[in-house]
Amino acid sequence: MSRSDWAYLSNDLIYITLALFALSFLSYAYETAFSLRANKADGGKYLDRAVTTKARKIASILFVVATASLTLAVIARGISAERIPLGNMYEYSITGAMAFALAFLLIGIKFDLGWLGLPSSILILLILGTAITLLYRPSAPLVPALQSSWLVIHVSSAILSGGIFLLSNTVAGAYLWLDRMERKGERSEFAKRLPSLESLDQLSYRLVAFVFPLWTFAVISGAIWAEAAWGRYWGWDPKETWSFITWILFASYLHARVTAGWKGRKAAWLCLIAGSSYLFNYVYINVWGSGRHTYSGL
Amino acid sequence: MSAPELGATSLLRYLWRQLTSMRTALILLLLLGIASIPGSIFPQRTQSPLKVREYFDDDPSGSKWLDRLYLFDVYGSPWFSAVYLLLFVSLVGCVLPRSLHYFKEIFAAPPGAPSLLNTMEGFQVSPARLESAEAWLKKDKFRISRTSDSIAAEKGYLRETGNLLFHLSLIVVLLGIAASSVFGMRGEAIVNVGERFINTPTNYDNLTPGRFFSLESLPPFTIKVNNFSASYDRKTSQALDYELRVTTKDSLDSSEVNQIVKVNEPLTFGSTRVYLQANGYSPLVTVRDSQNLVKFEGPVPFLPQDSNLGSIGAIKVPDMQPQIGFVSSFFPTAARDEVRGGFSSFPELLDPRLLVSVWKGDLKMDEGVPQSIYRIDTEEMERIGLWALSIGESYAFEVGSITLNGVVPWVNLQVVRDPGKQYALFGSILAITGLLISLFIRQRRIWVRQVGGNIEIAGLALNKLPGLEDEIGRMIREIGDQK
Ligand code: HEM
Numbered sequence: 001m002s003r004s005d006w007a008y009l010s011n012d013l014i015y016i017t018l019a020l021f022a023l024s025f026l027s028y029a030y031e032t033a034f035s036l037r038a039n040k041a042d043g044g045k046y047l048d049r050a051v052t053t054k055a056r057k058i059a060s061i062l063f064v065v066a067t068a069s070l071t072l073a074v075i076a077r078g079i080s081a082e083r084i085p086l087g088n089m090y091e092y093s094i095t096g097a098m099a100f101a102l103a104f105l106l107i108g109i110k111f112d113l114g115w116l117g118l119p120s121s122i123l124i125l126l127i128l129g130t131a132i133t134l135l136y137r138p139s140a141p142l143v144p145a146l147q148s149s150w151l152v153i154h155v156s157s158a159i160l161s162g163g164i165f166l167l168s169n170t171v172a173g174a175y176l177w178l179d180r181m182e183r184k185g186e187r188s189e190f191a192k193r194l195p196s197l198e199s200l201d202q203l204s205y206r207l208v209a210f211v212f213p214l215w216t217f218a219v220i221s222g223a224i225w226a227e228a229a230w231g232r233y234w235g236w237d238p239k240e241t242w243s244f245i246t247w248i249l250f251a252s253y254l255h256a257r258v259t260a261g262w263k264g265r266k267a268a269w270l271c272l273i274a275g276s277s278y279l280f281n282y283v284y285i286n287v288w289g290s291g292r293h294t295y296s297g298l
Numbered sequence: 299m300s301a302p303e304l305g306a307t308s309l310l311r312y313l314w315r316q317l318t319s320m321r322t323a324l325i326l327l328l329l330l331g332i333a334s335i336p337g338s339i340f341p342q343r344t345q346s347p348l349k350v351r352e353y354f355d356d357d358p359s360g361s362k363w364l365d366r367l368y369l370f371d372v373y374g375s376p377w378f379s380a381v382y383l384l385l386f387v388s389l390v391g392c393v394l395p396r397s398l399h400y401f402k403e404i405f406a407a408p409p410g411a412p413s414l415l416n417t418m419e420g421f422q423v424s425p426a427r428l429e430s431a432e433a434w435l436k437k438d439k440f441r442i443s444r445t446s447d448s449i450a451a452e453k454g455y456l457r458e459t460g461n462l463l464f465h466l467s468l469i470v471v472l473l474g475i476a477a478s479s480v481f482g483m484r485g486e487a488i489v490n491v492g493e494r495f496i497n498t499p500t501n502y503d504n505l506t507p508g509r510f511f512s513l514e515s516l517p518p519f520t521i522k523v524n525n526f527s528a529s530y531d532r533k534t535s536q537a538l539d540y541e542l543r544v545t546t547k548d549s550l551d552s553s554e555v556n557q558i559v560k561v562n563e564p565l566t567f568g569s570t571r572v573y574l575q576a577n578g579y580s581p582l583v584t585v586r587d588s589q590n591l592v593k594f595e596g597p598v599p600f601l602p603q604d605s606n607l608g609s610i611g612a613i614k615v616p617d618m619q620p621q622i623g624f625v626s627s628f629f630p631t632a633a634r635d636e637v638r639g640g641f642s643s644f645p646e647l648l649d650p651r652l653l654v655s656v657w658k659g660d661l662k663m664d665e666g667v668p669q670s671i672y673r674i675d676t677e678e679m680e681r682i683g684l685w686a687l688s689i690g691e692s693y694a695f696e697v698g699s700i701t702l703n704g705v706v707p708w709v710n711l712q713v714v715r716d717p718g719k720q721y722a723l724f725g726s727i728l729a730i731t732g733l734l735i736s737l738f739i740r741q742r743r744i745w746v747r748q749v750g751g752n753i754e755i756a757g758l759a760l761n762k763l764p765g766l767e768d769e770i771g772r773m774i775r776e777i778g779d780q781k
Contacts, residue, residue, distance in 0.1 A: 089766065144540045148562040192527040202764060215736050220726050229562050231573040231714045233482070233722065234475070235345065236373045248331035254737065255324060260583045285338070 006080035007139040012134050013073035014094065020024045020066035025121040042201050059117055065127030067101040070128075074098050080139040086155040087142050093131035095156075096282075097124050107167070111203055115194050119170055140164065150225035152191075157218035161211045162278055165250075168207035169275035172268040175200040179265055201263050204271055212250050217287055219243050227264030242281035249274035313688040316655040318391030323465075327383040329365070333381050337372035340364065344371070352644060374530045386472050393465040400458055405442035408452035411745035418745070418756035423772055428753055430777040431746045440719055440744065444772070448747040460735025467728035472722030483507040483516075490597045491581050491706045494522040497713070511715070518549045519567045524556075526577060526707045530645050535606055537645070542574050547757070570713055576710040578602045578609055580627055581652050583702040585615050586779045592619050600628045601672045611653070612674045614661055619697060621661045623674040630705075632686075640686070649688075652702050656683035656695045742766050745762035 001009075022282040029167040031052050070123070074095055078085040104120050105115060111119075142151070179197055181187055186195075195203075222243070227233040234240060253270045341349035350370050354361045361370075362519050381574030432449050435442055440451035485505035489495045497520065498511045499505055507513060525543040530536065530708030542559040548567060559565055564570040580597035587593050600611030606629075613624040629642035631649035635762060640653060663669065677714040683695035687702040689701055741760040746753050755774065 073332065120466055140534065140536060144537055144561040147539075147560075148561075209737050212737070213730060216730050216733065218724075220730070223726070224561075224723065226563065227716075229573075229718060231564070231571065231575070231712045232716070233719055236334065236337050236342065241334045241338040244334060245331045252324060252328060258737075258763075259320065261762055266482055 001151070003080050003082070003139070006076050006094060006207065009275070010073045010076035010080060011132075011141070012077060014128065017066050017073055018128055019064055019068040020069055021121050021125050021128070023127060024062035024066055025060050025118070027055050027062060029296065030120040031055035031059060031189065035193075036142060039141050043200050044230075045247055048101045054250055056117075059121075060114060063117060064105065066124075067098070067105060067157075070098050070101060072093070077139060082142065083142060084152050085158065087146060088135075088137045090131050090137050091133040092155070093127055093135055094252060096163050097127040097131070099160045100124060100127075100166050103164050103167050104253055107207070111199075112195065113132055114168060116174060117197070119173070120167075123170065124242070141216065142198060145229055148226070148229065149231070150221060154221040157214055157221060161215040161218055162282060164207055164211040165215075165278050168204045171200055171204040172271040172275075175204060175268045176230070176272075177266065179268075186293055201267065204268065205257055205263075208250060208253060212254060213248065215250065219247055222267065238285045239281060242277060246274060246277045248276055248279060314391065317388050318395070319388075320392055323385065323388045323392050323404050326381060326388055326621055330381050330385055330656070332485075333378050334372070336369050339527050340369045340372070340443045342372060344368060344373070344690065362682055382472075386469070389472075391460060393469065397462055397466070400462060403455075403458070408441055408450040408743055410445065411448040411450050411747050415754045415756040416746055417748055418759055420770040421754070421756040422770055423749075423752050423754050424774045424778060426774070426777040428746060429750045431652045431753055431773070434773055434777050435744065435746075448745065450743065450745050452738050452743045454741030454743075454760070457739040457741040458738050459741060460732045460737075463732030463738060464729050465589075465732075467732055469727065470725030471722050472725075474597065474718035474723075474725055475720060477718030478508070478716045479718075480508045481509045482714070482716045482718065483717075484650065484712065486575070487554075487711050487713070488599050488708050489521070489523050489711055490599065491523050491526050491710045494518045494520055495711060502713075504771075516683075517567050517570055518711050520547045520550070521565070521572065521711065522546070523709060526709050528577060528645070528707070535645055540574065540577065570718075573692070573712040573714065574763045577704050578607060578708055579628055579630060579647070579650075580618070580708045581611075581626075583613060583652075583704050584701045584703060585613065585614055585618075585622070585624075585698060586701075587618050589696045590699075597706050599627070599671070604642070605645065606631070606642040607645040613700075614663065614672075614674065616661050616663050620697070621660045621663075623657045623661050623679065624700065625657060625674050625676065626655070627653040628705075629653070647705055650705050653685065654683075654685055654693065654700060655681060656685075656700075658682050679698050696754055739764075740765055742769075744770065 032244070033056065034054050074085055076090060077094070081087065100120070101124055104116070107113060169184055175197060178187065178191055178194060178200070181191055182197065222240070223233040226235070226240075249270070253267065253274055254294065257267055300680075341353065341764050343350050349606055353364070353370075366372065368377065372378055412418065428447070432442065432444065436722050437451065438453070440453045441455075442449060442451045445448075453674065466760040482504065485502040487495055487502050496500060497516050497518060499516065505513075522545040523542065524545060526541070528540050529538045531538055540561055543552050543556070544565070545556050545558060546565065546567075547554055557565060559574045561574055564574070578600055579602075580599045584592060584596070585594040594613065594617070598611055600609035602609045609628045611626050611628060612751075613626060615622045615624075629640060629651050630646060631642055631644035632640060633643035634640050641649070655746055657674065657676050657679040659676075662675055662678070669675070683693070685693040685701070686749050687697075689702055689704055692699050692701040702719065726743045740759055740763045742755040743760065744755065744766075751762070757766050757770060
């Protein structure tokens with residue numbers, strides 16, 4: 001196969017992936033809608049478990065297949081460009097979505113995350129949809145500034161951290177939603193099947209504690225690379241500034257939990273704020289910002 | 299009344315205690331984050347001086363205010379430095395006493411069991427004996443202090459070590475950064491292919507030494523630029539590779555070495571490194587006066603304006619009577635359309651063209667005001683000609699002529715001495731290590747007390763990491779089995 005064949009294959013796979021995630025999303029939505037409606041109809045007493053279990057199962061299988069297809073798409077993109085697929089924002093987005101989906105599945109082995117399938121599949125659809133429509137760039141070689149083995153180390157750790165921060169934020173978001181519901185009264189019949197607030201709080205914390213060192217590493221490897229490529233390891237370039245801010249926010253989050261004993265609502269909000277600063281760095285600084293991280297024409 | 303005596307010293311002591319609390323350090327760290335935001339919103343002089351100038355052109359009075367608040371020099375501003383310095387003092391004041399305290403703590407026995415265990419975490423009652431609990435805790439490497447009817451045990455002291463390591467290393471990082479700015483230097487020089495760069499202050503286009511860097515201590519290396527090749531994608535003009543070939547000498551009488559420089563592969567001379575930062579073209583021109591005497595000859599670096607290296611530049615000939623200036627554009631591959639007029643359609647020299655607009659009058663070069671080498675202030679000048687030259691071509695104007703003899707590439711070399719960077723890196727690596735330790739080591743206490751025929755067990759997770767209850771559960775199961 002020629003390089004352009006691989007590029008076409010990768011694009012086709014992205015479209016297939018989109019379709020698969022859309023189907024998975026629909027099944028999750030069906031599961032949710034069914035249990036919500038069943039709740040209304042009979043006062044929440046009798047939920048036909050057979051229907052929801054089946055819908056959930058189909059949705060999960062579709063999610064796994066979609067993730068596999070996405071992984072293949074990323075690999076094919078890499079083969080077509082003869083390098084790691086981390087050269088422009090289109091590639092960061094598909095690789096980031098892959099990191100998110102894989103983290104979701106891997107962590108799902110230990111914790112039951114099926115109930116997060118709905119928001120997760122929406123998020124992935126959004127990321128991939130914007131990537132293929134707005135951010136798409138033909139597969140091409142790297143600009144000289146990116147021709148370095150640090151690309152692999154720095155960018156993959158940064159993007160991977162991004163995927164997992166996003167997951168921790170999804171969990172924190174779910175926490176806040178359920179917390180509100182509980183404060184207003186009882187959980188709805190549907191929400192009763194979701195994990196306890198306590199375990200959501202712990203999960204979101206564990207995710208952050210797990211990626212924070214990786215994120216620190218991403219920032220430091222960026223600095224080492226910047227020393228080799230730009231002649232200074234830190235220059236308050238907008239991307240550097242915002243990764244510093246993100247770092248401080250997540251560090252405060254961890255610190256607040258460990259020494260000040262923050263948990264629950266306050267911690268969840270802080271987690272969301274810190275996650276938004278990552279997202280801001282990714283979206284805003286890449287697209288509208290200036291600075292040295294904007295070499296690849298996105 | 300003793301109030302007046304309390305005054306100054308106790309206030310100072312109070313302030314110092316506030317400043318050096320962990321909480322203040324955290325708040326200052328957050329503040330440092332907030333303080334760094336404006337620098338990502340407003341253009342910074344150190345990064346994009348041209349954008350700052352645009353701000354001033356667009357809105358002079360507003361910009362003046364912004365400038366008074368140092369919003370164009372955020373990272374060098376007094377208020378940013380104030381946060382940075384306070385954080386530094388706070389860290390030192392917080393960490394050093396803690397280290398002392400910690401070293402005492404290392405050898406201390408765990409504090410005795412509280413009288414009521416059932417209010418503590420993971421409280422359980424078991425029929426096992428106190429001795430088997432003690433044996434279990436010992437086997438699991440808990441540090442133990444024991445009374446006749448109770449045991450206090452603690453484990454995970456390493457967490458505090460990690461915590462301290464983290465904070466101490468942040469100080470190393472900050473010191474490294476300070477060392478770089480005080481003892482380091484950086485400078486830039488544009489060098490045409492074929493020329494030699496000798497590392498002396500006069501050969502720099504700009505040079506910023508640190509406060510304690512003496513210009514005499516510039517290492518005496520030379521770099522001869524032999525060749526610069528750039529390749530580009532035919533369709534997208536995207537750069538594929540830059541390669542600079544140089545011959546270097548560490549000092550005037552050391553031997554010559556041929557080296558290759560790339561964007562990610564700088565040259566190294568001791569603690570000084572030289573980076574390939576940018577490139578462009580220098581048209582080689584000859585300017586003659588009306589007697590056909592050569593008044594100017596040589597390469598003139600032009601400043602690229604777009605990704606196809608369409609560039610602007612100025613050729614100034616102060617020796618002619620009257621003075622002559624050429625406001626020029628250079629296109630390595632000339633093209634033309636209705637909207638843009640002349641432009642460059644590809645960054646390589648496929649069809650180079652030099653556009654000159656000839657001005658006569660006063661170049662104002664003797665007024666001592668530093669001028670851009672790429673621009674001419676034509677306010678008091680008069681335009682006397684306009685032409686597009688290709689290589690080998692001459693253009694005669696009212697009082698002389700200009701010839702384009704050829705074009706050579708130039709490269710921008712950035713020379714940096716950064717003596718603190720190893721410390722900053724070393725500090726950061728230690729900091730991550732410390733952080734990992736303090737995040738993932740569980741420090742916890744477990745207390746056991748004999749109450750009647752049973753023992754009560756409970757504990758305290760000092761850094762609130764989960765797992766204590768499981769651990770107590772496991773302990774009870776295992777000492778139960780032994781009986
Ligand atoms: C102190 C130095 C650096 C820091 C703190 C830094 C920080 C970051 C961060 C936080 C990201 C994550 C993605 C995001 O949030 O947008 C990122 C991505 C990236 N970095 Fe860096 N970086 C540094 C230096 C470098 C250097 C020297 C290069 C290459 C010459 C580089 C190339 C990239 C690329 C290609 C990406 C992925 C694309 C993107 O998201 O913009 N970085 N960097």
